[in-house]
Amino acid sequence: MNNTISADSGRVQDAPSNNWVYRVLPRALWPYAQLARWDRPIGWQLLLLPCLWSAALAAGAAAGSDPSAFGRFLFHCFLFFAGSVAMRGAGCTYNDIVDHDIDMEVARTRSRPLPSGRVSRLQAKVFMVLQAIVGLIVLLQFNSFAIVLGVLSLAVVAIYPFAKRFTDWPQFFLGLAFSWGALMGWAAEFGGVSLASVLLYAAAVAWTIGYDTIYAYQDREDDELIGVRSTARRFGGNPRPWLIGLYGVATLFILLSFLAAGAGLVAYVGLLVAAAMLTYQILVLNIHDPAQCLALFKFNGIVGLIIFIGLVLALLIRLI
Template sequence: MTISADHTDRVYDAPSNSWVYRLLPRPAWPFAQLARWDRPIGWQLLMWPCFWSSALAANHLARNHELHGWSFAVQLLLFFLGAVAMRGAGCTYNDLVDHKIDSEVARTRSRPLPSGRVSRLQAKLFILLQALIGAAVLFCFNGFSIVLGLSSLVIVAVYPFAKRFTDWPQFFLGLAFSWGGLMGWAGLTGSLSLAAVLTYLAAIVWTIGYDTIYAHQDKEDDALVGVRSTARLFGDDTKVWLTGFYGGMILLLLFAFIFTGVALPGYLGLVVAAGLLTYQVSVLDIDNPTQCLALFKMNHPLGFIVFLGLLVAIPFA
């Protein structure tokens, strides 16, 4: 999409046919853009580790005849709401931190802050509103999960600065974005397990992989303004690194499934996911930004397939 004189209230790299522009009043558009409501892929990728871990815990509890289906369903709804709210707050915070950098990068200078459509004070107040919604969701969980959730805020606060001091900001994103791999299990059981830790680690390496693909869109601008990333670090060796990260993700989830005693449908979902990851690596052209974005977005249906396999595997009867 290209910015024109008639579309100065849009964002360059966001779809122009989003529900945001059809249903929300025009004054709300900049705030929806700050929260990335017009680009749902972010909260979707944040949500899937929560759903995977929840479904693993549900499999474990059902095998011991301790699963309450209603509690499981409510937890999934809470994670959906929390993912939307906290991803929005995180994106707004990230835009505040990157205000000057975004004004120097072609893909991001049309965002609400660098374009002047939202002030820094308005952005800070919007963060507070979204954080309050996220807090309301968090406090619906058990005490252990609340403490666990609050402990992730340290990582969330550090992530936007990572691109300034390390070539591995995608690792810090993984630490933050994958926290649901712990939260899902804790929410249903009030504790952690080896399966939950393995799910968390799997989600971390998955995040490094897909966000490296995403970062290849900006590598030229990033080099000009001094922003560091695994895309710049890996360069022409990106496919080799992705093979390692994606292979590690599948192996870690495989062991998590085994330790939990997941039934056959869960493994079938994992096989399909492995096929999609293999496809991403095999066709990737790191110099084609359009393809990089499409492959990055492929990870949403991949996350759903893993969850669906785990869901079908739960012995509800």
Template sequence: MSTAQDQSARVYDAPSNNWVYRLLPKAIWPYAQLARWDRPIGWELLMWPCFWSSALAANYLAEAGALPVRVFITHLLLFFIGSVAMRGAGCTYNDLVDHKIDMAVARTRSRPLPSGRVTRLQAKIFIVLQALVGAAVLFCFNWFSVVLGIVSLVIVVIYPFAKRFTDWPQFFLGLAFSWGGLMGWAGLTGSLSVAAVLVYIAAIVWTIGYDTIYAHQDKEDDALIGVRSTARLFADDTKIWLGGFYSVMGVLLAVAFGLAGAGFPAYLGLLAALVLLAYQIIVLDIDNPTQCLALFKLNGKVGLLLFAGLVLAIPFA
């Protein structure tokens, strides 16, 4: 394949040095792009609430001397696999729903469906395959978690249509992407708690914040084709809104940590994460798409800092 042909098989805003393009056969590239394997930040952001909630539950159980360490580690591995699979299935479904919209947006028209490199039937089959992996992971958990996971599919189905009927599609994304805030706790305890619900709500407002930054990349195209978003809604007041969202996130997580009996390192991790979020607000230029994408990706490190603090706080026997 020539260099020109090779580049035509890429997606506009995906990193060209990703392992997908170095290790996978070119015939697989369109499916990897549908699942966003070449953009890992998506599954990371889906995974972190799962990890936070599971680590918080581990803190709670360890205080009572009832932490099954092997189970905790196994759950982290399952959440990783499930996040990659379900994020991929969700993105493929979203691309099917947004097929015509993606053709009208400069950043997305190079994706496999609008560019014609994958048919709608092929994409539907790929969704099923990814969903089967997700289902296999889900059924490794207790039955309460299985039911909880199935309930989340209602939100997943609704989300791609939200940009058509509300200025707050990021809220619906938050409802779906933050579900792990409930799943992690449920996986280890077989129940829910106020702490887990607070983690879920905190993750929702975090998602609204980072996806607002992301949406500023497309606001001009979105305005032309009538797609709604919090980026368009907040406009020049975006920094004020972000400050509010991230402040609420910090308070909710601090209360959740206290309710679960998390130790001092958890609060240090929270403080470090909030500093990184504050940095995003300070430097944000909503008219610079390249910077918006970079700041959006920085949230992967926010998730890592919170998780690291919670793990370091676990009083392992």
């Protein structure tokens, strides 16, 4: 089926039509799954990946003196997975509530549950709270420092949906929110942050600005018409120098983070492969092809996974 579908079908225009949501869930639950973006897992994957990087980096740093760090690492990964799905869903629901009027003006988002009228604002708010409660339950499984750190992230999350109204850099605020896990993974293991985790956080912010800029090129024309600001509009017709800078900073800061934490050799190999994949994105990007922009945006899930695999292999080698 074509992804360009009417709201009457129960689908949304900017989501796959054959996702498991539509094959497994009752039709009455589809709008809530769409609010939470369960039909678009790339979002929670990109939110989860900095958590996993940080958790693996911290476990590697701790494993030399404490072999039990691997068990904690696995438990932390499970918690981060559950928390990422819940909080990404809550964040997207919140974003849709805030952007209700804007989404009605953008062709790609007009069929979403709120602008199409398939859920009310009250129903969306209740659903948001329920997801946030799940996120809170997950957060309370960590140490006290990580709990406080997680709560602090809500300030950035609250600001992000409004950023497109007052700055050309809303992707920076998305980066601040989506990269918070780079601090959380280290905090979960050590009960604090370090130079390595701060560098990893800065790297993830730059990476997020880069990939979300590519994503934003899908909406650049609509954004110009309704006055929504973005880095895609800011960078104009030649984003490559900006992307080179952003992805270059991300790669450099990850490298420095690995050095600060004493990551194993395989982690650097994974980073090298990821850097090549980021370079590929810049080389092939066609900002006038929305389908390609979406595909390259999703490709970053594989980039982040490669970095994580390198860190896990380095951890396992350290434990052998």
